[in-house]
Amino acid sequence: MSGTTPVEGYPYPLPADFADVQDAFRLATAVDADLRAEQAPFRSFLARPSFIARQTVNGSGFISGTDTLAVGAIDWDNTGGLTIGTTNWNQPANQQPSWWMFGATILVAVVSGTPVVGDVNMGRINVTTTDQVAGTSSTTSFYQRNDETNTGGEWINLFAMAPIYQGSVNAALLLNGSTQKTTQAGSRFWGMYMGPVN
Amino acid sequence: MRKTPNLRLRYPWTDDVVSAADVDAMAADIDQALVQTQSLADSFARFSSVTVQRAAVQSITKATLTAISFDTLILDNGTDSPLANGAWYNAAAPTRLTAPAACVVLAHGMLGMNLGSALGVNGIIQATIALNGATGQPGVQGTKWNPISTVSGQQWTSAVSMWNLAKGDFLELKAYWTGTPAGPFNTDNVIPPTFSLMMVALPTVP
Numbered sequence: 001m002s003g004t005t006p007v008e009g010y011p012y013p014l015p016a017d018f019a020d021v022q023d024a025f026r027l028a029t030a031v032d033a034d035l036r037a038e039q040a041p042f043r044s045f046l047a048r049p050s051f052i053a054r055q056t057v058n059g060s061g062f063i064s065g066t067d068t069l070a071v072g073a074i075d076w077d078n079t080g081g082l083t084i085g086t087t088n089w090n091q092p093a094n095q096q097p098s099w100w101m102f103g104a105t106i107l108v109a110v111v112s113g114t115p116v117v118g119d120v121n122m123g124r125i126n127v128t129t130t131d132q133v134a135g136t137s138s139t140t141s142f143y144q145r146n147d148e149t150n151t152g153g154e155w156i157n158l159f160a161m162a163p164i165y166q167g168s169v170n171a172a173l174l175l176n177g178s179t180q181k182t183t184q185a186g187s188r189f190w191g192m193y194m195g196p197v198n
Numbered sequence: 199m200r201k202t203p204n205l206r207l208r209y210p211w212t213d214d215v216v217s218a219a220d221v222d223a224m225a226a227d228i229d230q231a232l233v234q235t236q237s238l239a240d241s242f243a244r245f246s247s248v249t250v251q252r253a254a255v256q257s258i259t260k261a262t263l264t265a266i267s268f269d270t271l272i273l274d275n276g277t278d279s280p281l282a283n284g285a286w287y288n289a290a291a292p293t294r295l296t297a298p299a300a301c302v303v304l305a306h307g308m309l310g311m312n313l314g315s316a317l318g319v320n321g322i323i324q325a326t327i328a329l330n331g332a333t334g335q336p337g338v339q340g341t342k343w344n345p346i347s348t349v350s351g352q353q354w355t356s357a358v359s360m361w362n363l364a365k366g367d368f369l370e371l372k373a374y375w376t377g378t379p380a381g382p383f384n385t386d387n388v389i390p391p392t393f394s395l396m397m398v399a400l401p402t403v404p
Contacts, residue, residue: 021210025200028209028224032202035231042238046281048399050302052360054336076302076362078399101304103358105339117319149322149344151376157325157341157357186335190360192304192398 002026008034050192051077051089059173061111061180066124068172069106069187076190088168089191096165097132099194102142103159104171107184110153119148119177123156125189129167137167148177153184163197199223205231237280246282247396248274248295255384256391258311258373263326263333265293265370266309266391279397286395293370295395297363302399306358307340307371310386313350314379321347321377325357328370338372352386362401369395 002011002023010030013023056072068087081090091098106123123146128139144158156173171189175181199208199220207227210220250268258264269292276282276298284298297303309325317323326340339359361369371393375383385391 021212024209024220024224025211028202028207028228031228031231032204032207035235036204039235039238042235042241043403046238046241046400047403048302050360050399052302052362056336076360076401103360105341105357105359107335146342147344149342150320151322151342153342155324155326155340155342157339157359159358184335186338188336188339188359192302192360 047078048193049079049092049095050190051079051082052188052190053077053082053089055183055185055187057185058109058111059182061182062175063178063180064176066172066174067183068170069104069183069189072185075188088170089189090168091164091166093166097163097197098165099161099163099197100169100191101159101161101194102127102169102171102189102191104157104189105187106156106158106171106173107187108154108156108173108181109184111180111182113179115148115150115181116178117148117150119179120175121146121148121154121156121177121181122174123158124172124174125158125160125169126172127160127162127164127167127169129162129164132165161194165197205234207231241279241281245397246276246279246286246298246301247394248276248286249392249394250274250287250295251393252385252391253387255312255387257382257384258375260379260381260383261374261376263324263372263374265328265372266385266393267292268391268393272392281397281400291368294368295370295393296368297365300363300365300401301397302360302362302401303369303395304358304360304398305369306356306392306394308354308356308392309371309373310352310354310389310391311373311375312352312384312386313345314381314383316348316350317345317375317377317379319347321345322375323353323355324374325355326372326374327357327359328372329361329363330367331370352388354386354389360398369393
C-alpha cells in the first residue's frame with residue numbers, strides 16, 4: 001500500500017512496503033511528468049518560433065511588375081517552414097492561430113539603364129491565413145514605398161504584425177518604372193511568433 | 199537502476215535491491231531537475247536586451263558609410279540575464295553591440311540627422327544595421343530614404359531587422375547620406391540616433 005503526498009498526490013512507499021519497486025517507479029515517473037510539463041512554457045518561450053531567410057542571387061530584371069524574394073539560404077529557422085528554392089515561409093500546420101511579426105529588407109539592384117528618379121519602388125509582405133471555421137484562405141498585404149533616387153540601388157525596409165493560421169508569408173518587390181531593376185542577393189525576410197490570438 | 203524518459207530521474211527496478219542508496223540517488227536526481235526548472239524560470243524572466251544612444255552630435259561625411267559611436271547607455275541588462283551573462287555594450291568599442299551569448303535578436307535602429315542644407319533630388323539618408331563590420335550584402339540590412347529635396351534640418355529614418363548571432367558577433371548602426379551639398383552633416387542631438395537589440399530566441403534551449 002502506497003501513501004500519497006498531500007498537494008501533488010505523488011505516490012511513495014510506506015514502511016510496510018518499502019521494498020516495492022513499483023512505488024519507486026510511480027513516484028519517479030509522476031515527478032518526471034510534472035516537472036517536464038512545468039518546464040514546457042519556459043522552453044517554448046526560449047525557443048520562440050522564428051526564421052530568417054536570405055536571397056543569395058539577384059533576381060531577373062524587370063521594369064514593371066512583381067518579383068518575390070527567393071529562399072536561397074536559411075540563416076535561422078526553428079519552425080521547419082522554410083525550404084530553399086521556394087518563396088514562401090509556411091506556418092507549422094499544428095500551430096494555433098497566432099500573432100506573428102514579419103519583416104524584410106529588400107535590396108534593389110540596377111540591371112540596365114539609368115534609373116529614373118521618382119519611378120515607383122515598393123516592398124510588399126503578403127500574409128495568407130486560413131479561416132478556422134470556413135476553411136477559406138485570405139491574403140493581407142503590407143507595403144512600404146521608397147521611390148527611385150538613382151543613388152546606386154534602393155533599400156526597402158518593411159515590417160508587419162498579423163494574426164495567422166495554417167498560413168504562409170512572402171516578401172516581394174514591386175516596380176512601375178522605365179528601367180530594369182531587380183531584387184538583390186542579400187535581401188532577407190524574417191518572422192517571429194508573438195503569441196496566441198486568444 | 200532505470201531512468202525516467204524526460205528528465206532521466208533514476209529509480210530502482212526489480213533487479214535492484216531497494217536500498218537507501220537507491221532512494222538517495224532518486225532524490226538527488228529530483229533535486230537537480232528542480233534546480234534546472236528554476237534556472238529555466240530565471241532565464242524566462244530575464245531575456246536580455248540593450249538600448250544605446252548618440253547624445254552628442256557626430257559628424258557624418260558625405261557618401262561615407264559611418265558607424266554611429268554611442269555615448270549614452272540607456273539599458274543593458276545582459277549581465278543580469280542568466281542566458282547572456284555579460285554586457286552588450288562596452289564603452290571601449292562604442293560603435294558595437296556585441297552578443298554575450300549565441301542568440302537570435304530583433305534589432306531596431308533609428309537614425310536622426312540634422313541637414314545643414316537640403317539634399318536635392320538625388321539626396322538620400324540610409325540607416326544600415328551591419329553585422330561584424332560589414333559594408334555590403336549579406337551582412338547589411340536597413341533602409342534608404344529620400345527626404346523632400348528642398349527640406350533641410352532634422353530628418354529621421356528607422357530600420358528593423360532580425361539576426362542569428364554567434365557569441366562575440368556584433369551589430370552596428372551605420373549612417374550614410376549623399377546629395378547635392380558637400381557636407382559634412384551632424385547627427386541630430388534633439389532626437390538622437392538610437393539602437394536597440396532584444397534577444398527573441400535561443401539556437402539551443404538548455
